[in-house]
Amino acid sequence: xxxxxxxxxxxxxxxxxxxxxxxxxxxxxxxxxxxxxxxxxxxxxxxxxxxxxxxxxxxxxxxxxxxxxxxxxxxxxxxxxxxxxxxxxxxxxxxxxxxxxxxxxxxxxxxxxxxxxxxxxxxxxxxxxxxxxxxxxxxxxxxxxxxxxxxxxxxxxxxxxxxxxxxxxxxxxxxxxxxxxxxxxxxxxxxxxxxxxxxxxxxxxxxxxxxxxxxxxxxxxxxxxxxxxxxxxxxxxxxxxxxxxxxxxxxxxxxxxxx
Amino acid sequence: xxxxxxxxxxxxxxxxxxxxxxxxxxxxxxxxxxxxxxxxxxxxxxxxxxxxxxxxxxxxxxxxxxxxxxxxxxxxxxxxxxxxxxxxxxxxxxxxxxxxxxxxxxxxxxxxxxxxxxxxxxxxxxxxxxxxxxxxxxxxxxxxxxxxxxxxxxxxxxxxxxxxxxxxxxxxxxxxxxxxxxxxxxxxxxxxxxxxxxxxxxxxxxxxxxxxxxxxxxxxxxxxxxxxxxxxxxxxxxxxxxxxxxxxxxxxxxxxxxxxxxxxxxxxxxxxxxxxxxxxxxxxxxxxxxxxxxxxxxxxxxxxxxxxxxxxxxxxxxxxxxxxxxxxxxxxxxxxxxxxxxxxxxxxxxxxxxxxxxxxxxxxxxxxxxxxxxxxxxxxxxxxxxxxxxxxxxxx
Ligand SMILES: Nc1ncnc2c1ncn2[C@@H]1O[C@H](COP(=O)(O)OP(=O)(O)OP(=O)(O)O)[C@@H](O)[C@H]1O
Ligand SMILES: [Mg+2]
Numbered sequence: 185x186x187x188x189x190x191x192x193x194x195x196x197x198x199x200x201x202x203x204x205x206x207x208x209x210x211x212x213x214x215x216x217x218x219x220x221x222x223x224x225x226x227x228x229x230x231x232x233x234x235x236x237x238x239x240x241x242x243x244x245x246x247x248x249x250x251x252x253x254x255x256x257x258x259x260x261x262x263x264x265x266x267x268x269x270x271x272x273x274x275x276x277x278x279x280x281x282x283x284x285x286x287x288x289x290x291x292x293x294x295x296x297x298x299x300x301x302x303x304x305x306x307x308x309x310x311x312x313x314x315x316x317x318x319x320x321x322x323x324x325x326x327x328x329x330x331x332x333x334x335x336x337x338x339x340x341x342x343x344x345x346x347x348x349x350x351x352x353x354x355x356x357x358x359x360x361x362x363x364x365x366x367x368x369x370x371x372x373x374x375x376x377x378x379x380x381x382x383x384x385x386x387x388x389x390x391x392x393x394x395x396x397x398x399x400x401x402x403x404x405x406x407x408x409x410x411x412x413x414x415x416x417x418x419x420x421x422x423x424x425x426x427x428x429x430x431x432x433x434x435x436x437x438x439x440x441x442x443x
Numbered sequence: 444x445x446x447x448x449x450x451x452x453x454x455x456x457x458x459x460x461x462x463x464x465x466x467x468x469x470x471x472x473x474x475x476x477x478x479x480x481x482x483x484x485x486x487x488x489x490x491x492x493x494x495x496x497x498x499x500x501x502x503x504x505x506x507x508x509x510x511x512x513x514x515x516x517x518x519x520x521x522x523x524x525x526x527x528x529x530x531x532x533x534x535x536x537x538x539x540x541x542x543x544x545x546x547x548x549x550x551x552x553x554x555x556x557x558x559x560x561x562x563x564x565x566x567x568x569x570x571x572x573x574x575x576x577x578x579x580x581x582x583x584x585x586x587x588x589x590x591x592x593x594x595x596x597x598x599x600x601x602x603x604x605x606x607x608x609x610x611x612x613x614x615x616x617x618x619x620x621x622x623x624x625x626x627x628x629x630x631x632x633x634x635x636x637x638x639x640x641x642x643x644x645x646x647x648x649x650x651x652x653x654x655x656x657x658x659x660x661x662x663x664x665x666x667x668x669x670x671x672x673x674x675x676x677x678x679x680x681x682x683x684x685x686x687x688x689x690x691x692x693x694x695x696x697x698x699x700x701x702x703x704x705x706x707x708x709x710x711x712x713x714x715x716x717x718x719x720x721x722x723x724x725x726x727x728x729x730x731x732x733x734x735x736x737x738x739x740x741x742x743x744x745x746x747x748x749x750x751x752x753x754x755x756x757x758x759x760x761x762x763x764x765x766x767x768x769x770x771x772x773x774x775x776x777x778x779x780x781x782x783x784x785x786x787x788x789x790x791x792x793x794x795x796x797x798x799x800x801x802x803x804x805x806x807x808x809x810x811x812x813x814x815x816x817x818x819x820x821x822x823x824x825x826x827x828x829x830x831x832x833x834x835x836x837x838x839x
Contacts, residue, residue: 243730250649277732287723289742300731303741349727356732 194262196221196360196390197242202256204237206249211237213414215256219407224382224391226401226422229411230437235394236284238411239362242392243279244272261359277304280358284365284394286345288337288352293320293329296337296348300356315355323351324381343374350381354389361385363393367400379404398438402426410434474819477812481596484806486589487608492577493586494562494570501525502584506595509609512569520567528567535572551576559583571608591806596813602777602788604797604807612810614817616779620694620787621821623780624769625762627698628705633755635702636709637744640754643710644717645739656714663707671771674700679772686784692774694787700768705758712757716750717743752832760825764818766791790814 197219204212212234219225227235240246241258244265258265265275277300288296297316306312316333320326325347329340337348346366353361363382367375375397382391382404395401401408402422409419410431418425418434429435486506487493493509495501501523504512511517512530520528538547538554541561547553555578562568562583570583577585591612599613639659643652678699683691720743728738744751766789774786775796794811801807 245726245730248726248729273729273732273734276730281730283723283726283730285723287721287727289724289727290746299728299733299741303728303731303733303737352727352731 194221195219195259196223196261197225197392198259198262199238199241200257200259202238202241202254202258204234204241204246204255205253206237207251211414212241215416217409217416217419219390219392221390222386222388223406224386224393224404226405226408227392227394227411228396228398228401228408228437229417231396233411234414235411236364239281239364239392239394242360242362243276243281245281247272277356278358279360279362280353280356282346282349282353282361282363282366284368286342286349286369288340288345288348290336290338292334293337293340293348294333297351297355300352304356316351319351319355320348322354322381322385323347324377324384325351341374343370343377346370346374346378347381350378354385359390361389361391363391365394365396368396375400398426398440410437412437471819474812474815478809478816480804481591481612481806481809481813482593483590484809486591486595487571487586488610489805490574491608492572492574493608494558494568494572494577494581495584495586496562496566496568497583498566499525499528499584502586503589504586506591506609506611507599507601507613510601510603510606510611513571513608530569531565531567533561533565533568533570535576555581596810600779602793604801604810610806612806612813614814616777617788617790617793617814618817619779620773620777621763621789621791621818623783623787624694624697624701624773624789625759627695627783628701628762629755629759631698631702632705632709632758636706636754636758637713637751639706639710640713640717640751641739641743644714645735645743656711659707659710663711667704667765667768668771670700670704671768673703674768674772682784688784690774690786692772692786694773694780694783694785697769697773697787697789698783700772701762701765704765704768705761708761709754709758712754713747713751716747716754719750720746749832753829756825756829756832760822760829763821763825764791766795770795790818794818 195218197217199215199217202212202215203210215238217225227238229235237246241254242260242265246252246254254266260275260279263270265279289299291299294316297319298312301312301315317326320329325344328344329348332339337345340348346369350363350366367378370378379400382393385391393401393404405422407420408422408425410417410425410429410433412433418429418431420430425434426438429438435441486504486509493504499520501520504523508517508523512523513532515532517523518530520526520530533541535554538557538561542557547557554576558570558572558576559578559580559582562570562581596612596614598615599611600615601611601613602616603611643655647655674696678696679691681691682688682693682696724742724746725738728742729735733741769789770792773788773792775788775792776786777788777793778785780787794814797807798811801811
């Protein structure tokens with residue numbers, strides 16, 4: 185990669201020579217990726233190629249799995265997130281995550297969104313209330329839930345639950361938003377709502393999204409990274425990847441000719 | 444052919460299932476039947492009668508009143524609803540104070556006549572005699588057919604089955620002893636149990652857990668005498684020294700031993716409940732910047748709440764029914780406990796200790812069965828509440 189660019193401009197995400205192991209299994213091999221502020225990056229590639237693994241490295245979610253090991257470095261806004269002086273919980277407030285399956289807490293809609301604020305030690309009721317409403321609005325969920333904020337989050341549909349999880353992640357104002365197949369369990373209407381949402385969120389956040397849906401990747405992202413068997417085969421502007429990929433493997437994958 | 448086998452297996456299962464259910468039902472019926480005789484049993488010892496002067500307006504006395512009269516706690520008839528008149532307690536052996544041995548006869552053949560005479564002459568008398576010494580034409584009131592009242596059992600403050608002339612079958616000291624010891628046990632074991640469960644489920648590494656969990660489960664299988672023995676040689680002397688007690692065998696010793704015994708159950712059940720908290724819930728919390736502790740008390744414990752409650756209730760159940768260990772360390776004084784630093788006696792310990800010496804069919808025997816019924820009802824309430832709590836888990 186061109187190292188002079190890095191010096192001119194602070195990158196939001198900068199992964200260098202990342203290798204990752206689940207015990208003996210070498211899941212990521214020498215990954216290098218640079219993401220600028222307010223860009224959307226799509227991670228694509230066949231199942232098991234390491235997309236989720238890479239995403240979970242960026243908020244150190246993989247720390248929770250016993251026996252994992254990482255080499256290389258990941259900088260977020262210039263800070264090495266694997267440095268010993270980093271507090272993992274502080275990092276996760278900066279790097280929000282939306283999971284593949286909606287996972288609201290068994291609490292009310294309001295409390296779900298307020299959770300991140302509360303664990304941050306925020307007690308100011310009016311601030312929490314404003315922030316919760318704002319986040320639900322940003323997640324394009326407000327009209328559907330405004331009358332039932334005290335109802336259980338489990339009473340929402342799958343698509344609504346996923347947008348609630350997005351609202352929950354937005355409430356603590358992260359800088360980066362990681363989304364692991366956020367629309368894979370949803371119907372086309374919910375999916376398009378989430379895509380519109382990503383487009384809106386781009387103004388304020390840097391987003392990295394994993395998807396199996398090529399149209400989705402081409403619609404929402406500025407840049408696309410293609411992963412295959414733990415390696416990053418190609419990383420370029422989305423338009424380039426989808427119209428004129430350098431690698432044959434990439435072309436085969438996006439055209440569905442993948443074997 | 445296959446169908447036939449299926450039918451056969453089905454039939455066998457049905458038969459064994461119904462036989463088991465019927466057996467259990469019969470045991471319960473037997474328990475209650477034996478106990479029900481209690482309120483038909485006489486308030487005074489079998490084969491004896493109490494006699495009063497026939498002008499004495501008192502015709503009935505409760506078991507506890509009789510005991511107090513003979514203990515000298517009640518000395519005047521007006522205290523039990525009679526006239527102002529001092530009570531004069533006379534037992535068989537006291538007759539020699541009123542009559543010479545010659546008057547009573549060489550073979551005591553004159554006792555019936557003299558007893559009748561004495562009763563007629565003394566207005567304040569209460570005479571306690573074997574049935575056989577009561578003459579046909581006895582001149583006085585006989586308290587013969589009085590039976591135990593429910594209040595004497597359920598509200599009775601003393602358990603003293605060998606008291607003469609009126610055995611005391613008061614439930615309260617034993618019930619309170621049981622509840623105190625169990626409550627103490629649960630207050631001790633619940634915080635520790637939940638702490639260990641949290642540690643095992645959320646904090647320890649896989650290797651530590653895989654070692655500790657089977658060890659803890661093994662502890663549940665140790666016979667209770669062993670725990671009792673441990674309590675007797677370690678906890679009892681320890682308590683005696685630390686609290687400067689006259690005796691170390693106290694309710695607290697029982698609570699501690701029971702707490703240790705209940706711990707494996709509480710830990711195992713609570714830990715299972717916490718491990719059933721979906722990984723996605725914990726990850727959601729951590730991904731929002733919550734620390735591990737915040738995740739534990741804001742997500743894991745609330746999510747596992749019903750399981751933890753079941754753990755507590757099962758622990759209480761174990762504590763309430765436990766016999767041997769408690770019998771060994773609590774001192775077994777059947778008095779209403781005021782603090783946990785006094786000797787107490789529990790229901791199961793009482794049954795175990797006394798059933799051997801109670802004659803079948805007698806009042807004491809029936810009273811012990813009634814205690815068994817009380818225990819049965821308590822444990823039934825506990826299991827119903829477990830059922831209720833765990834069914835709530837699925838309806839949410
Ligand atoms: N906890 C784990 N322990 C061991 N190996 C794992 C673990 N999680 C993932 N792997 C392995 O790492 C590789 C990459 O997994 P990952 O979940 O990152 O794939 P993915 O690209 O997200 O796939 P998908 O599109 O199916 O979600 C796979 O081969 C998987 O088997
Ligand atoms: Mg994945």
